Amino acid sequence: MAEKLNIEELTKLIQHRAASGQGGMTFVSIDGPSGAGKSTLAAVLQSLLPGATVVHVDDFYSDEGVDPAGSMDIEDACDEYVDWLKLLELVLEPLKDGENGYYQTYDWVAQKPDIWVTVEPRGVLIVEGVYAMRPELRDVYDVKVFVDTPPEIRFNRLGKRSDNPLWVERWAEAEVWYNTNIKPIDYADVIVSGE
Numbered sequence: 001m002a003e004k005l006n007i008e009e010l011t012k013l014i015q016h017r018a019a020s021g022q023g024g025m026t027f028v029s030i031d032g033p034s035g036a037g038k039s040t041l042a043a044v045l046q047s048l049l050p051g052a053t054v055v056h057v058d059d060f061y062s063d064e065g066v067d068p069a070g071s072m073d074i075e076d077a078c079d080e081y082v083d084w085l086k087l088l089e090l091v092l093e094p095l096k097d098g099e100n101g102y103y104q105t106y107d108w109v110a111q112k113p114d115i116w117v118t119v120e121p122r123g124v125l126i127v128e129g130v131y132a133m134r135p136e137l138r139d140v141y142d143v144k145v146f147v148d149t150p151p152e153i154r155f156n157r158l159g160k161r162s163d164n165p166l167w168v169e170r171w172a173e174a175e176v177w178y179n180t181n182i183k184p185i186d187y188a189d190v191i192v193s194g195e
Contacts, residue, residue, distance in 0.1 A: 002146065002188040007041070010145065010190055011048045017142050018049075018124055025095055025121055027140050030128040031184040032147035033175060035154035037194030041147055042128035049124050057129025059105045060087045075181075077174040082131045092140045095121045130175055133184035146185045149194030 005013065018026040028045070030038045039056065046052045062083040072080070091101035098121045107114040119125065127137075133144055178184070185191065 002185070002191045004191050004193075007044055007048075007192065010143075010192060011045060013190065014045070014049060014124060014143055021142070024098065026124045026142050027092070027095075028124060028126045028143045028145065029132040029138070029141040030126060030145045030147060031130065031133040031188070032149065032194065033154055033179060034130055034171070035157035036147040036149040037157075038128045038130075038132075038147050041145070041192060041194070042126045045124075045126055051123035052126055053119055053123065054126045054128060055087075055091060055103070055119065056105075057082055057087065057127065057132050058108070059103060060084065061106045061108075074173050074177045077170060078131075078178050078182075081171065081174055082129075084131060084134050084136055087127070088137060088140075091119060092127075092137065095119060095125060096140065097121075131178060133187055134182065138184075138187055143190065144184075144188045145190045145192055146188035147194040148185070148191050153195060 014026060014028055030042055032038050042054045042056075046054050060083045062080055086103070090103050095101045100121065101119040102116060103119075104113040104116050106112075127141070133141075133146075138144060
């Protein structure tokens with residue numbers, strides 16, 4: 001059963017895991033629905049954990065998941081919206097092996113990949129975003145966090161993000177499927193309120 005912690009308690013837990021590790025990196029995932037406050041939590045943790053690096057799952061957005069006609073099965077859309085294999089192979093596995101990780105950020109305005117980023121194998125790595133705790137990724141993490149936020153707060157935040165209602169609707173359907181069937185909250189070590 002996941003512990004409900006505030007940010008200060010979560011920071012201490014991560015510091016404890018990092019101190020008790022084998023000198024390698026400490027891997028933290030932050031998952032939760034869109035608009036829950038995952039990016040905000042990651043930024044706060046990064047400011048409190050010297051040398052921490054944040055990788056945003058949104059940077060692994062895949063154009064393969066674009067389905068303007070809504071013809072793709074929701075489970076398939078869930079698998080296609082984020083290139084989790086690229087996250088695993090280019091970032092997580094190399095870092096676990098003590099090597100640099102590399103990835104390309106995604107420019108959401110231009111809707112295309114942008115600059116390349118190098119992540120060095122040191123300190124704390126925070127991977128934040130919807131799908132961060134996919135089954136294929138969750139064994140990598142030392143601390144798994146789920147941000148739980150009431151729907152009305154999340155929807156208010158989301159209304160300020162996109163002017164493409166069809167895309168938001170399809171993304172939301174895939175996300176509901178993910179949270180209902182993959183159930184990242186069930187695999188979390190910690191639950192943090194995003195209110």
